[in-house]
Amino acid sequence: MELALLGRTLMKLGEAAIPTEGLGAYGTSEQSVVIVAADIKAHPGTPVKDIAARTGFPQSKVSACIARLKEAGAVETDTDPADRRRTLIRPAEAVSARVAEVRAADIDHILTAAMQDPDRLDEVKAALCVLAAHLDPGALARIAN
Structure with missing residues (x-):
């Protein structure tokens, strides 16, 4: 239970740190966007259906x-050459201004x-760096197998 509560606290702190100035209102939470982005990073070139299956969304x-x-x-998205009805999603090749802004957020x-x-x-930030090094976005996939 403590791990779940810590995870939720960290997620909420992460959401609060994401700059939102000048952005419109969206129907999706920052948390779900971050989860989908992490899945795409861990599985580049993947269709929406597979992302939905892995995330549970x-x-x-x-x-x-x-x-x-x-x-x-x-x-970025591409049409799947094997099935032209599917779209494959992958991390963008170039870092956009918005992505750079989020990555640089203090x-x-x-x-x-x-x-x-x-x-x-400083002690807490060092501990977060250790967690990030050992519990990357692929951690969930490793425990699911």
């Missing part, structure tokens, strides 16, 4: 997330505001 939600990611320049203010002891910010 309905195809309509996956399609909405992909539309947001495409608008941000984070992903998390210090979000973490500091959330921490009981803000003087330990």
Whole structure:
């Protein structure tokens, strides 16, 4: 239970750190977009149906997330040469301005505001780097097998 609560807290902090200035309202949560983006990164060149199966999201939600990611320049799509009815999604070759902005977002203010002891910010950031190194987006696929 503690792992689930920590995961939820980290997800919410991550969402809060994503810059949203100048963006319109969307029907998909930042969390679902991040999950779909991580799946696409782990499985480039994949169809919507497979992303839906791996994430557990309905195809309509996956399609909405992909539309947001495409608008941000984070992903690109191609027609599947084996089945022209399917679209394959992959991470964008070039980093768009929006993706660069999100990657450059400062998390210090979000973490500091959330921490009981803000003087330990560097320690918490180091711990997050260790977690990120050992629990990459492919971690969920590894435990599912």
